[in-house]
Amino acid sequence: MEHLKTPQDAALYCTLRRALRKAPDFIGGSDCVVLLNVPSDRSGEDYDACAASLLLQLSADRDDMAYVMIAAADKPRTIIKRLEGDCSRKRRLLIFREQGAEVPIQVMLGVDIEVDIPSISTMDFRIGCRIAYQIDVTPSEAEAAMSYPLPHVWAALRRGRPIRNALARLAEAPDLGVKQSGDKREGLPPLQDMYGYGAAKEWGLSLPRT
16 A cells, blocks of 8 residues: 555545456456446546556466556557567456547457446545545535546645645635536445445554544
């Protein structure tokens, strides 16, 4: 988890873990190439830290697996060349594809499963705050925070300080458009009852409460 230094990185790690529930062969250690479709509001580089952390969690042998990003601006020849290099020798491979990127047929033929990465949910947000900054966030506080654009929310957060401080700064910021939250579920369970977050949940539970 050493790569997850910010709440955003930790939250994206949670989304990646949830996406890979649909690729049990990859998680289980079998040979597997997974094509991961990145949400439209994200770039492939956003997932660099969480992908590195996940691979270290699954195996200390970096010769066993790898990840690669495909940007929307990448040319087919560039993509093929990138995947014909060191990546072609990996048993397990994650390919992050940005929205709008065209994957050449030569690459698609080697893909075992294609999965969409979900957007950050209020659960992911709460776990990200707890893991990276040791901030406990209630479901209602997470929903309030995520009514603002997430880049502004990440900027307002401070390690170890209550979430209400960040919410107050966000509320006072001029011309900060409030967006509708993509996850309106009420009564989210405690962290210990959340399913499908793997090592992220275990680490979050091990942290002292502030």
